[in-house]
Amino acid sequence: MKGAPRIGVFVCRCGTNIASVVDVPSVVSSAKSLGKVVHVEENLFSCSESALEEIARTIRRECLNRVVVAACSPRTHEPIFQDTLAKAGINPYLLEMVNIRDQCSWVHKADPVEATRKASELVRMGVAKASLLEPLEVSAVPVERKAVVVGGGTAGLRAAADLASMGFETSIIEKSDRLGGTLLSYREAGVDLESKAVLGNLIRSIEDNGVVVRTGCTVESVEGSVGSFKVLLSNGESLVAGAIILTPGGSAVAASQEVERAISSLDFDRMLGGGSSPSHVSFIQCVGVRNGDRGCSRFCCLKSLLQALEVRRRGGEASILYRDLMFYQRGAEELYREACEAGVRFFRCDGPIVFKGGRLRFSSPIDGEMSLRTDVLVAGVGIVPSDSIPELSRILKVPMSSEGFFLEKHPKLAPVEFATDGIFVAGCAQYPCDLRETLMQGSAAAAKAASILSRKMLQTSPLVCVVDEERCRACGECEAICKFGAARVSVESGRKVSRINPALCKGCGTCAVSCPSNAIEARGFTGRQIDEAIAALLGGTG
């Protein structure tokens, strides 16, 4: 900022809200005595249309280059006064607000003397900080109107199809050599008609909308930030994208490892698909899940129920051994009733089982010691996180839950978003979900990504942290403490330094404190500004 600070202070009466308790003329007169303050006035309502115009005129007339408004909360009124500064032709970040309503008149009604003293001291702190304010520029970054979807299973296909149908150039990166993920295996088994219909529909949809598919390919590294990511692939290609959706899915627990001589739900689908009609089938639920860290996989009870019904249709006997039955999906309760009527038997069992010589032996707290004739034992296996998740978590700096699934920003407020802007999650990579939930999440992630991709430019706040590269010793403390991956140590013109990506930085300032070289400044809340405010409060009379 050119020239010495010329600070203007505007003290609001807020009608009687402030003035009935705080002696406003006294606050004005004490502000007049402060250094660098060249103009002080009181307003009936500083935020009224006429007062704002008058403030803008005063800024021009008095050549003010810093403004302190002593009124209410910056949380509600800062944008209004910033706008006035801009209209008066000075940078909007040269404003400091002091809250003498919420922090003085409204809360110290019984003590007008102390409330007035406090208001004057808060103004003194505000003026001190204002004298060190710097003009800051809002920058806008262009948005690459393209999306990259990592994982070509159900969630990824749905997300990609949705985005492409909205007109965004979309690529799917799939690790295996075929699209479809878990759904593809069930479709090929040939029994699950729903998987067949859904997968066919999804594949047609990505073809019709021109989604670019790369199979046998993984993500090597990701640079950049929301609006402009650069995704480097294992095949050497590099893609640009405004948003990234992660859908690496989950894997089924290996049935035979958990229960001797048992086959998985998928293998049993293959048996049924091959035309087999076993006469005595038992299902054991919660295999490999609901122990220690692992929660319920949610869809396996329903899957076994559907298979048991199919066994009954083919004239066989079907028994389900369960710990708890989870039929929470829409329509699942009705299917459970249908299965009961069709003669599927249910046994509560949470102890050990022995499957030997065509008999399944177990102890049930309800039915006692049991021995069931069993030709085929099916393990209703749960879902565990895909082994791609830790690697993607590391590359994209997005967090995992204690179970090893991806962890969203907030379970309700931001269920398919990560804390890092522009990266989204859907499907079994987040938690085990059934087909319907997976599809809904795919669509939700696509809609959220579209809210970024549909913009031409993204504005970034100037209230971010910046590194003084001369001072930086590249120790990496900032990189370690930043939860948003904004600070990164890299080599710049032959020298290792930390750089903070303003598009990723949220401006919390936590890194500024961690820096042992004092090389990081949190804009809008610099160490000097804060110290100056403290000194103004305490220094004078301390």
Next chain:
Amino acid sequence: MSWSPRIVAFCCNWCAYAGADLAGISRKQYSPDTRILRVMCSGRVDPAMVLRCFEQGADGVMVLGCHPGDCHYLSGNEVAEGRIESAGETLSLLGIDRRRLLLKWISASEGDLFARTASEFAAMLRELGPLGGDSNSS
């Protein structure tokens, strides 16, 4: 005229400062000794800033942030907790009663808690007396 403690309260923008706003909006009356200094996150509060407050004669300092798990920046408050803990240890070494430094979580919806905290902290400092009077201060 009775002595009043001088108190600096570092409040994070998203929770504690908003809590103070709510105390105002809901007209919760509290002791007028606290001076709020707004920062974006409690993780912005440098132990050195806290020590400078005491150096310049503050009788008490509060660092008020979001509840664990609610931090607008994910975990700045947890970082703050460790730093304020270490600042407290430094205070002890300097012979300053550690109770003069308070770290507390106050959400945007806890106006009442903000008011109560400010009053209780001020009352405690009135008991302790001015900064120089701590038992083993040099």
